[in-house]
Structure formats: structure tokens, C-alpha cells
Amino acid sequence: MSSPFSVLELQPTLDAAAVKRAYYKQLGLHPPHSDPEGFRILRAAYEALSAPGALAAAYLNAPFNLAPALAAYEETLGAALATARAEAAQTATRSAAGTAAVETLSAMTLQQARDTLDGAGVTPPSQ
Amino acid sequence: MARDDRAEKALERARADLDKGLKRQDLALVLDGLVKLPSAQRAPVLAQAAQLLADHVAERHRAGDWAALRALAAKAVLEPGLTATLPTPQQRDEVRWSLLWGCLRSPDPPRAAALLELLQPALADAPRLQEILAALAIPGGTLPEALARRIPVATADPRLGQQVIRARLPETPAPVTAQAAPHAVLTLCASSPFHAFAADAARWLDTTDPALRIPLAHTAGRLAARELLLRIQAKHQNLAEPARLLAQCALHDESLIPDVVTAVRAVASLLAGGPVTELGHLQALSALWLALVRTPPWDAHVVDLLVPLTATTAMAPFLYAVSSQVFDQCPHPALWAKALRLWHAGNEVRSTVGPELLQRFSAIRGGITALADHLAHAPMETLRGTLIPMTDLMPVRQMEQLLEALWACGGDVVHTELANAVRALRDRVSTEGFAPKGGWKSLAQRDCFQALALDDDEDAPPDLDDITDWMALGLTRAHIQEAMALADAVRFGELEVPAELQMRARWTERLAPLNAEWLLDAVEDAADGVAALALVDRFLAGRKSATAYVTGFAALDQGGFVPQRNHVMERMLVLHGHDLNLLSRLLQSAVLDGGDLYEQRRLAEAVLQGVERLPAPLSPALKRAVALARRVLPKPKKPKAPPKPKKPPKGQQVLPLGASPPTEPAPKRRGRPKKKAPTQQGTP
Numbered sequence: 001m002s003s004p005f006s007v008l009e010l011q012p013t014l015d016a017a018a019v020k021r022a023y024y025k026q027l028g029l030h031p032p033h034s035d036p037e038g039f040r041i042l043r044a045a046y047e048a049l050s051a052p053g054a055l056a057a058a059y060l061n062a063p064f065n066l067a068p069a070l071a072a073y074e075e076t077l078g079a080a081l082a083t084a085r086a087e088a089a090q091t092a093t094r095s096a097a098g099t100a101a102v103e104t105l106s107a108m109t110l111q112q113a114r115d116t117l118d119g120a121g122v123t124p125p126s127q
Numbered sequence: 128m129a130r131d132d133r134a135e136k137a138l139e140r141a142r143a144d145l146d147k148g149l150k151r152q153d154l155a156l157v158l159d160g161l162v163k164l165p166s167a168q169r170a171p172v173l174a175q176a177a178q179l180l181a182d183h184v185a186e187r188h189r190a191g192d193w194a195a196l197r198a199l200a201a202k203a204v205l206e207p208g209l210t211a212t213l214p215t216p217q218q219r220d221e222v223r224w225s226l227l228w229g230c231l232r233s234p235d236p237p238r239a240a241a242l243l244e245l246l247q248p249a250l251a252d253a254p255r256l257q258e259i260l261a262a263l264a265i266p267g268g269t270l271p272e273a274l275a276r277r278i279p280v281a282t283a284d285p286r287l288g289q290q291v292i293r294a295r296l297p298e299t300p301a302p303v304t305a306q307a308a309p310h311a312v313l314t315l316c317a318s319s320p321f322h323a324f325a326a327d328a329a330r331w332l333d334t335t336d337p338a339l340r341i342p343l344a345h346t347a348g349r350l351a352a353r354e355l356l357l358r359i360q361a362k363h364q365n366l367a368e369p370a371r372l373l374a375q376c377a378l379h380d381e382s383l384i385p386d387v388v389t390a391v392r393a394v395a396s397l398l399a400g401g402p403v404t405e406l407g408h409l410q411a412l413s414a415l416w417l418a419l420v421r422t423p424p425w426d427a428h429v430v431d432l433l434v435p436l437t438a439t440t441a442m443a444p445f446l447y448a449v450s451s452q453v454f455d456q457c458p459h460p461a462l463w464a465k466a467l468r469l470w471h472a473g474n475e476v477r478s479t480v481g482p483e484l485l486q487r488f489s490a491i492r493g494g495i496t497a498l499a500d501h502l503a504h505a506p507m508e509t510l511r512g513t514l515i516p517m518t519d520l521m522p523v524r525q526m527e528q529l530l531e532a533l534w535a536c537g538g539d540v541v542h543t544e545l546a547n548a549v550r551a552l553r554d555r556v557s558t559e560g561f562a563p564k565g566g567w568k569s570l571a572q573r574d575c576f577q578a579l580a581l582d583d584d585e586d587a588p589p590d591l592d593d594i595t596d597w598m599a600l601g602l603t604r605a606h607i608q609e610a611m612a613l614a615d616a617v618r619f620g621e622l623e624v625p626a627e628l629q630m631r632a633r634w635t636e637r638l639a640p641l642n643a644e645w646l647l648d649a650v651e652d653a654a655d656g657v658a659a660l661a662l663v664d665r666f667l668a669g670r671k672s673a674t675a676y677v678t679g680f681a682a683l684d685q686g687g688f689v690p691q692r693n694h695v696m697e698r699m700l701v702l703h704g705h706d707l708n709l710l711s712r713l714l715q716s717a718v719l720d721g722g723d724l725y726e727q728r729r730l731a732e733a734v735l736q737g738v739e740r741l742p743a744p745l746s747p748a749l750k751r752a753v754a755l756a757r758r759v760l761p762k763p764k765k766p767k768a769p770p771k772p773k774k775p776p777k778g779q780q781v782l783p784l785g786a787s788p789p790t791e792p793a794p795k796r797r798g799r800p801k802k803k804a805p806t807q808q809g810t811p
Contacts, residue, residue, distance in 0.1 A: 012392070014388075014428060055431075056427075056428045056431030056432060057431055057432070059392070059428075061395075062392075063396070064392045064393050064395075064396035066356060066359060066360055066393060069356055069389055069393065070353070070356045070357065070360065073349065073352065073353035073356065074353075076349070077313075077349060077350065077353055080309075080313050081313055081316065081317060081350075083313075084310070084313035084314050084316065084317035084318075085317040087314065087317070088314065088317040088318035091318065092318070094272050095269060097272065097275050097276075097280075098269050098270035098271075098272065098275040100275075100280045101270055101274075101275035101276075101277075101278040101280055102231075102232075102263065102270055102275075102278075104278055104279070104280050105259065105278050106191075106193075106228040106231070106232055107191065109188075109221055109224065110220050110221050110224035110246075110249065111217070111221070113224075113253075113256055114252075114253045114256055116278070116279065117253065117255040117256045117259070117277060117278070118252065118253035118254065118255050118256055
């Protein structure tokens with residue numbers, strides 16, 4: 001059985017006024033005197049949404065399309081997040097080089113560290 | 128004195144530990160004992176302890192055990208002599224160097240600074256090393272790229288494997304301006320796994336300036352919503368993390384509510400109308416609902432979504448907990464009543480939330496009075512739909528309190544509705560409060576009795592399935608029959624329960640004028656005719672329908688107050704004798720119900736008298752009433768005919784010419800006996 005929202009050709013909503021508007025719009029397409037079966041289906045869908053608490057329940061049970069919702073988030077956040085990720089990757093690369101240097105230095109004894117960095121044969125790096 | 132003893136004992140223990148440690152070469156025992164001794168007593172053993180420390184530190188340094196070095200550094204900073212008493216300056220500096228790395232790699236900035244200070248003389252001729260160590264000793268500091276390049280990193284032969292270097296990324300600082308907030312949140316999200324991002328973002332929201340919270344919450348909330356949808360797409364079970372962050376953000380920024388609603392729909396779609404089976408789904412829904420429930424009008428929708436929810440047996444306790452949390456957050460009586468009504472309407476789906484709601488009754492804001500006030504002004508459907516489940520399930524005392532409160536604040540319509548609710552509660556009290564002499568044979572027998580006594584269809588025999596169930600519970604045929612007999616006795620008033628009688632006494636006076644059933648009970652209990660008449664008068668005040676009079680007559684008849692019944696009828700004939708419709712309906716009712724002959728005849732006379740006065744032609748209904756009245760009234764006796772002149776004797780009879788002589792008279796042919804009109808006599 002199709003969702004009442006799809007019978008009314010309406011996106012799932014909690015707006016009762018929108019449901020009523022959609023019902024009257026569809027009523028023009030399925031008048032009871034010329035399309036009794038269509039009207040019956042339409043009326044059943046409308047009543048399924050009009051009972052107290054039924055709209056929210058139908059909204060809850062209406063099929064949820066994940067793709068458009070995700071696309072909307074990607075549209076607004078995707079580019080900014082990609083830029084931030086690129087920056088974070090650069091920082092991580094730099095940080096990894098620093099970490100490797102720290103690991104090397106910390107494994108040395110004091111004498112080794114002095115010899116490596118400030119020993120007689122060490123030329124000062126170009127700044 | 129006692130304190131001195133304790134201190135002396137502690138010192139003795141410390142000395143003993145120290146000696147034992149030195150003997151066993153156990154550095155931990157040595158250091159524990161050493162730091163507890165006064166400075167003067169440490170000196171003799173310092174050199175020995177320092178050598179032990181130096182050996183241990185060198186070993187830990189080679190193993191890269193930074194945490195252990197950090198712990199040793201704490202002791203070394205506490206007792207500087209541990210490093211200062213080492214025999215050579217080189218040995219002394221090497222130990223400090225190792226301890227310094229313990230405090231840099233397993234971050235302990237204050238001790239790192241203290242050890243760096245002690246190392247300064249050794250670094251005086253090593254400015255580059257000094258610069259690097261100074262950069263690392265800053266709290267949260269990392270090695271600048273320029274300085275890192277100075278350290279030659281050995282490249283290992285790849286055939287021996289690759290060592291994965293896990294870089295400790297610099298901590299993203301919390302933004303200080305609203306403009307910087309979105310970028311800071313994005314950077315935080317991009318540079319850490321989501322669980323770390325969620326923790327940091329939540330900490331920012333809690334600790335930053337309130338002016339910054341909205342921009343922070345907006346970006347973090349949307350990122351959380353996106354993460355939630357991504358996890359749903361990937362069929363990830365842990366949905367609670369992003370849901371919680373989104374919910375927290377929505378509390379700071381209401382513009383995120385549509386995102387929360389979308390998230391609720393997305394998570395709810397996983398349930399596919401079935402019961403909750405995954406704890407992750409329930410936790411996510413719980414967090415999102417708690418965000419929505421604080422934001423009218425979404426709170427009502429939360430109730431709509433929560434109440435029909437079902438859970439598997441394993442998940443039911445969690446659903447109870449979630450519903451308790453949600454209803455603690457929205458203790459509005461309107462929502463509570465709505466939830467209860469929805470639950471009752473959908474009870475066939477075995478929702479688990481309804482009974483939980485009843486447990487949260489005391490949590491309603493404003494208590495019973497507020498709920499009663501709300502219900503008294505709610506649509507009748509709401510009132511009725513709420514009272515029915517409550518009457519069935521609420522504790523009796525609380526329910527009666529609510530009914531009393533409703534009586535106090537409600538109008539006539541509410542009072543009329545209350546009559547049914549109190550009646551239902553009375554029935555419940557009479558079954559729940561009843562116990563046979565000698566008690567129930569088992570709990571199953573009590574349940575069986577209660578089910579039978581509360582059965583709406585009094586005449587129908589118990590369902591075969593129910594009987595099978597009871598027998599499966601261990602009830603014997605005799606026990607079931609006993610329960611059935613007791614249920615019938617209670618239902619028909621043969622056995623009375625004291626609690627039920629007390630409740631009846633409390634409510635009868637108020638409800639008898641409003642409700643036929645209460646009137647029947649009240650008149651039956653009336654002390655005398657005057658009291659019974661007063662009750663019926665109050666019931667009939669303002670009512671002039673045939674049904675009301677029929678009820679009034681029946682109540683008086685049932686109580687045995689026939690003169691009062693006749694009095695009420697005579698008064699009715701005086702007041703409403705002109706109302707032929709009323710009279711005809713009363714007559715029909717009296718005949719159909721087998722009313723008193725006096726009642727039937729008085730009504731029939733009134734109908735006929737009224738019809739005689741009616742100039743217009745009779746309606747079909749009135750014609751039927753007239754026919755009925757004529758049937759009820761005794762037929763008037765025909766006046767006796769005047770005596771006929773005596774016939775002359777047979778011999779003297781003169782026959783006309785040509786006439787044949789008279790023969791024997793033929794016997795009268797007996798016709799079919801006329802069907803007697805049924806007469807209803809006697810009292811019901």
C-alpha cells in the first residue's frame with residue numbers, strides 16, 4: 001500500500017495545512033462523480049493523515065530518501081570540509097615530520113644529541 | 128602523643144622499605160621509602176639510590192618507556208639529590224636528559240621545565256639543541272618545521288618494514304570570534320576522528336563565550352547531522368554519537384530543529400514500523416527526541432512518534448528509560464493525556480510506553496489538579512479517550528483523586544462523563560477488592576475471576592480460548608467454575624465489596640441526578656419513599672423526555688416505591704398531559720417493558736383523552752398509540768338489551784298459508800375463538 005503522502009502527491013510533511021491544500025488540489029483531478037475509485041483512494045489517504053496524531057505517524061512511516069538529504073548537506077558543507085581536510089592533511093604531514101624528528105632525538109643520549117646538532121663537523125643549516 | 132607515635136612508625140616503615148629496596152635493588156621501594164624520610168636521614172643512602180636510579184633510567188630510556196621515565200622524574204624533582212649525587216657530571220646530565228624526554232613525550236610540562244632548567248649548564252655550548260628543547264617544553268608545543276629539519280632522521284631499510292609514525296596533531300584552539308567559529312569547527316572535524324570531534328565540539332559548546340555558541344553549534348550540528356546520515360547509509364550501528372552532538376547543538380541553535388527532524392525520520396526509517404531491535408537506534412532517537420521535546424510544537428510530535436513505538440523484549444527496559452526521560456522533559460499534562468490516549472487507541476500493537484506513562488503520573492507539571500483542569504477543558508473525545516485507559520490501569524486512589532479534581536473544575540458535560548468513569552472504577556474496585564472466604568486458590572484463579580467479572584458481555588459464556596489459557600496456568604475445572612460463580616455473584620450485586628460500597632456512597636449523591644444507572648442504584652439504596660422521590664425529582668428536573676420518565680418509573684418500581692411512582696406519573700400527566708408524543712412513547716414503553724397495569728391504563732386514558740381534543744388528523748404514530756391504548760383499556764360492557772316479548776306457545780302459533788312448519792333449531796356453529804389481545808399485567 002502506497003504512502004498517503006504519495007497519493008496526495010506531497011512530500012512527507014508535518015504541515016496539516018499543506019496536506020489540506022494537496023487534498024483539494026487532487027480532489028479537482030478525482031471528483032467523486034466521475035472518478036469514484038480515485039476519490040475513494042484520495043479520501044482514504046486524506047483521512048489517514050487527518051486523524052489526531054496520524055499525520056506525525058504517517059510522517060514517521062513515510063519512506064525516507066537518504067540521498068537527497070545527504071546531497072543537501074554535501075552542497076552546503078562539502079566544499080568547506082574538503083578545504084579543511086586538505087589543510088589538516090598538510091598540517092598532519094608537517095606534524096609527522098616533526099614527530100619523526102622528535103622520536104629520533106629522544107632516542108639519543110645527550111652526548112649523541114649534542115654531537116649531532118652542535119658537533120664540530122655540523123654546518124649550520126641555511127635559514 | 129599518639130600523633131608522634133604514628134609519625135615515628137611511618138618513619139620506621141619508610142626506613143625499612145628503603146633498606147629492603149636497597150638490598151633487593153628494587154628502585155620503586157627505595158624511592159618510596161626515600162621520599163618519606165626527612166632530608167637529614169636521606170643523605171647516607173642518596174648515593175646508593177642515585178646509582179640505582181641511573182641504571183634504571185638508562186634501561187627505560189633504551190626501551191622508550193616514557194611513562195615510566197615521567198614517573199621517575201617526579202621523584203627526581205622531589206629529591207634533587209637523586210641526580211645531583213651521581214659521581215660524574217656526564218652521568219648526572221644523561222640521567223636528567225632521559226628524565227626530560229619522559230616529561231616531553233608523556234607530556235608533563237612543569238617537570239619538563241624544571242629538568243630543562245637543571246640541564247642548562249650542559250646545554251650552554253649546544254645552542255641548537257637548546258633551541259629545540261625550549262620549543263618542545265612549551266605546553267602543547269610542537270617542533271617547528273625549520274627546527275625539525277635540523278635533526279637527521281635515519282631512513283630504515285624498507286625491507287625491514289615500515290614504522291607507522293602516529294603524529295600528535297596540535298590541538299585546535301577554540302575560536303575567539305564568531306566569524307572564526309565555523310572555520311575552527313570545520314578544521315576540528317577534518318583533523319580528528321568523529322568521536323574526538325564530537326567530544327571537543329561539546330566541550331567548546333560548554334566552555335566558550337555564550338555569544339560564540341550559536342555559530343559553533345550551527346556548524347557542528349550540521350556536521351553531526353551529515354555524519355548521522357552517512358552512518359545510516361553505511362549501516363553503521365553507532366548512531367548515538369552524531370545524534371547526541373546534533374541534539375546538544377540544537378539546544379543552542381533552534382535553526383537546527385529541521386535537521387533534527389530529518390535525523391529523526393532517517394533513524395525512524397530504520398525501524399520500518401517494526402519494534403526497536405538495536406540499542407544504537409534507540410539511543411539516537413532518545414537524544415534527538417530530547418532535543419525536540421523542549422521545542423514546542425515539536426513536543427507534541429515527539430509524543431506522536433514515541434507512543435506507538437514498540438520494542439523487543441531485550442530492548443523494552445531501554446525504551447522504558449527513554450520514555451521516562453522524554454516525559455520528564457515534557458511533563459505538560461496535555462502531552463501526557465495525549466500520549467495516554469494514543470497509547471490506548473493503539474493498544475493492540477502492545478506498545479510498551481503506556482504503562483510507563485502511568486508510572487510517571489506524579490511527574491506531571493502541576494500534578495493531578497493541572498491534569499484535571501486540562502482534561503475538563505479538552506474536547507469530549509479527549510476526555511473520554513483519556514479517562515478510559517486511566518480508569519483501567521491507574522492506581523485506584525490516584526484515579527479517584529483525579530475524578531474528584533475533575534468534578535471540582537468541570538461543568539455539567541464533564542460531570543455526566545464522569546458518571547461512566549466512576550462506574551467503571553467502581554466495577555474495578557468491586558472485582559479487585561473482592562476475595563472469597565478462605566482466599567483465592569491461586570493468583571491465576573484471581574485473574575480468572577477478575578477477567579470474568581469485568582467482562583462487558585454478561586450473558587456470553589467465557590471464551591474457550593480463555594478457559595484453555597487458564598487451564599494451562601494450572602487452574603482446575605472446579606477452580607474455574609468457582610471463579611465464574613463468584614464473578615456472576617459480584618456482577619449481579621449478590622456479593623458486595625466494602626471498598627466498592629464506600630465509593631458508591633461517596634459518589635451516589637452527586638451522580639444519581641446525572642446518570643440512569645446511578646439513579647437506579649441510589650433509589651434502590653434509598654431509606655424511604657421520600658428520599659427515593661427526592662432522588663427521582665432531582666433526576667427529572669430539567670428533563671422531560673420519555674426516556675427520563677421511563678428511567679424514573681423503573682427506578683421507583685425497582686426500589687418498590689409504587690405510590691411514589693404513581694405520584695410522579697400523575698404529576699407528569701398534569702404537567703405534560705398535552706404532549707401526545709411523550710404520552711404515546713411512554714405508553715409504548717410501558718407496554719413493551721411489561722409495566723404496571725395501573726401505569727398502562729393511566730397512560731392509555733391520557734392518550735385517548737388527548738386524541739379526542741386533537742382537531743387535526745392523526746399521524747401514523749399516534750394512530751398506533753391509539754390502537755395500543757384501546758387494546759390496553761378494558762372494553763366497555765354493552766348495555767343490556769330490553770327483554771323480548773314472550774313468544775306464544777307452540778300450539779297457538781298461527782302459520783301463514785303455505786308456510787312450512789318450523790323444524791328443530793340448528794345448533795349454533797361455533798366460530799373460531801377470537802384471539803385474545805395480549806394484556807401485560809403485573810409489575811416487572
